[in-house]
Amino acid sequence: MIQRVCIIGGGVIGSLFAGHLAQVAEVSVLTRRREHADLLNAEGLRISGRSDLQARVTASADPAAIPAFDLGIVATKATGLEAAAAAMAGHFPGATMMTTLNGLGAEEVVRRHGDWPIISAVTFMSGTRHADAHVEYILDTETWLGPYEDTPFARVQEAADLINRSGLHAQALPDLRPAQWSKLIFNATVNAVAAVTGLPHDPHFAAEAAPTDLGHLVHDLVDEGKAVAAAAGIALRDDPWQMNVLATRRGSAHRPSMLEDMEARRPTEIDLITGALVREAARHGVPVPLHTALYRLVKAKEKSWS
Amino acid sequence: MIQRVCIIGGGVIGSLFAGHLAQVAEVSVLTRRREHADLLNAEGLRISGRSDLQARVTASADPAAIPAFDLGIVATKATGLEAAAAAMAGHFPGATMMTTLNGLGAEEVVRRHGDWPIISAVTFMSGTRHADAHVEYILDTETWLGPYEDTPFARVQEAADLINRSGLHAQALPDLRPAQWSKLIFNATVNAVAAVTGLPHDPHFAAEAAPTDLGHLVHDLVDEGKAVAAAAGIALRDDPWQMNVLATRRGSAHRPSMLEDMEARRPTEIDLITGALVREAARHGVPVPLHTALYRLVKAKEKSWS
Numbered sequence: 254m255i256q257r258v259c260i261i262g263g264g265v266i267g268s269l270f271a272g273h274l275a276q277v278a279e280v281s282v283l284t285r286r287r288e289h290a291d292l293l294n295a296e297g298l299r300i301s302g303r304s305d306l307q308a309r310v311t312a313s314a315d316p317a318a319i320p321a322f323d324l325g326i327v328a329t330k331a332t333g334l335e336a337a338a339a340a341m342a343g344h345f346p347g348a349t350m351m352t353t354l355n356g357l358g359a360e361e362v363v364r365r366h367g368d369w370p371i372i373s374a375v376t377f378m379s380g381t382r383h384a385d386a387h388v389e390y391i392l393d394t395e396t397w398l399g400p401y402e403d404t405p406f407a408r409v410q411e412a413a414d415l416i417n418r419s420g421l422h423a424q425a426l427p428d429l430r431p432a433q434w435s436k437l438i439f440n441a442t443v444n445a446v447a448a449v450t451g452l453p454h455d456p457h458f459a460a461e462a463a464p465t466d467l468g469h470l471v472h473d474l475v476d477e478g479k480a481v482a483a484a485a486g487i488a489l490r491d492d493p494w495q496m497n498v499l500a501t502r503r504g505s506a507h508r509p510s511m512l513e514d515m516e517a518r519r520p521t522e523i524d525l526i527t528g529a530l531v532r533e534a535a536r537h538g539v540p541v542p543l544h545t546a547l548y549r550l551v552k553a554k555e556k557s558w559s
Numbered sequence: 560m561i562q563r564v565c566i567i568g569g570g571v572i573g574s575l576f577a578g579h580l581a582q583v584a585e586v587s588v589l590t591r592r593r594e595h596a597d598l599l600n601a602e603g604l605r606i607s608g609r610s611d612l613q614a615r616v617t618a619s620a621d622p623a624a625i626p627a628f629d630l631g632i633v634a635t636k637a638t639g640l641e642a643a644a645a646a647m648a649g650h651f652p653g654a655t656m657m658t659t660l661n662g663l664g665a666e667e668v669v670r671r672h673g674d675w676p677i678i679s680a681v682t683f684m685s686g687t688r689h690a691d692a693h694v695e696y697i698l699d700t701e702t703w704l705g706p707y708e709d710t711p712f713a714r715v716q717e718a719a720d721l722i723n724r725s726g727l728h729a730q731a732l733p734d735l736r737p738a739q740w741s742k743l744i745f746n747a748t749v750n751a752v753a754a755v756t757g758l759p760h761d762p763h764f765a766a767e768a769a770p771t772d773l774g775h776l777v778h779d780l781v782d783e784g785k786a787v788a789a790a791a792g793i794a795l796r797d798d799p800w801q802m803n804v805l806a807t808r809r810g811s812a813h814r815p816s817m818l819e820d821m822e823a824r825r826p827t828e829i830d831l832i833t834g835a836l837v838r839e840a841a842r843h844g845v846p847v848p849l850h851t852a853l854y855r856l857v858k859a860k861e862k863s864w865s
């Protein structure tokens with residue numbers, strides 16, 4: 254029975270989990286910055302938008318000061334994962350760790366630092382950070398969970414149940430990979446194109462009328478990704494092109510995280526997203542010239558301000 | 560004998576021609592903006608940098624006010640060519656027109672508006688515009704000239720001689736296409752990559768150490784271009800990859816015009832450069848997926864600020 258949850262990483266996704274789960278469990282938050290932890294301890298955490306919550310949490314930037322927990326939700330940025338996993342090494346026996354990062358490979362990074370059972374997850378929810386202790390809940394879409402290695406499916410279902418009771422939406426799947434790969438292909442395509450063009454995820458991404466329309470490139474990138482998934486033996490849960498078309502029909506255009514990273518001149522998560530797809534493609538001998546090109550363009554763009 | 564020259568387009572390249580040629584010929588300048596013409600008539604034109612000149616020119620934004628001339632040098636931006644050629648229609652019998660635009664196809668646009676003999680040219684010189692009447696001459700590299708259709712080669716040589724006497728550097732070639740295509744492939748590659756990454760033409764463009772290094776993409780783009788040239792029966796004058804490597808070894812990184820257009824949020828010349836290459840590729844049945852991708856990314860980026 255999960256009674257104590259620790260959120261590792263106090264970004265948008267971590268805060269959405271922390272604020273909601275604090276309604277149904279004891280929640281601690283392991284932050285990267287000490288002043289962030291101090292503020293959460295003093296003020297609690299506010300969630301606005303699709304939920305309206307004020308949550309009490311125990312926060313610290315020091316793993317030794319985090320109380321024991323049953324479920325750890327790893328919600329760092331890809332660029333902060335290695336440091337967070339290393340900081341947790343040797344702590345929290347008895348915990349199950351759930352990874353919610355974009356891309357592929359977060360589970361392997363966590364495994365290198367401890368033998369906790371691991372739950373794989375992908376989340377489609379989104380939010381906007383207004384302050385260290387205030388996040389707006391924007392898209393109330395699902396988080397999907399599945400077992401990693403020999404984690405019992407019952408534990409995955411228990412975690413999904415808890416998340417659903419908290420007011421968020423979750424689904425436990427016996428095999429997460431079809432969903433994880435659908436999101437990987439979608440993210441590798443949409444994030445990299447947004448980062449390079451400066452466009453939010455708007456109807457240009459689905460436009461295929463004129464030969465120079467961007468939708469052709471998006472479609473070709475999706476097709477490359479699908480060829481890699483097929484070679485890896487993954488039957489995709491959702492068609493990433495359909496995910497793209499549907500997402501661009503929403504009222505307001507989503508700003509993919511890599512676009513925000515670019516505008517803030519931060520390093521992006523490209524290595525764990527497009528990089529993961531390109532590495533899988535190489536492993537299976539599938540050519541992905543367009544994803545490779547976008548990978549190099551985003552890396553070059555990161556260098557343009559250094 | 561060329562005694563009177565008209566420069567059509569008062570941008571950087573046009574101003575470099577006007578300022579130098581005014582030392583050895585009567586020079587008029589057809590500008591797009593009337594206040595630009597007024598200023599040139601009042602103050603003349605100053606060239607600094609590799610030359611130090613003050614030139615007297617006759618300028619107007621109205622073709623009817625331009626005195627008769629023997630040689631017209633068309634140096635508009637690609638985006639201004641159609642309007643400039645249309646404005647000249649019906650004027651200047653007896654003139655030879657020389658096109659100096661990037662890409663391919665400027666000659667056809669001029670031909671649609673008059674039956675002047677045409678000289679094709681590509682120029683490698685560069686400069687920086689400090690004011691309407693002051694341009695700095697930066698790279699004193701050559702302009703190459705060749706006959707278009709049945710223009711006599713003697714007339715091409717005469718134009719090249721005049722340019723050389725003016726202090727600029729020119730070379731007359733019996734067939735310009737090998738040089739024009741070398742520059743087309745170089746420009747389609749370097750301009751588009753700079754526009755998308757935000758990088759000036761610096762050593763990143765030649766870096767091929769790590770798999771994600773930008774030089775691999777630049778090399779692949781050059782190879783696509785070379786395949787199109789081969790299919791079109793063009794033996795390139797210079798290898799565009801070598802042009803790229805040499806250019807990145809110069810002291811200070813050149814800022815390609817499309818990068819400057821992007822930063823100023825102006826439409827780029829992509830349709831006449833990458834667009835020309837992609838259209839030639841389609842005509843000859845050569846796949847150019849990477850140039851096509853860059854074409855779509857630049858067009859999408861142009862839409863990101865509209």
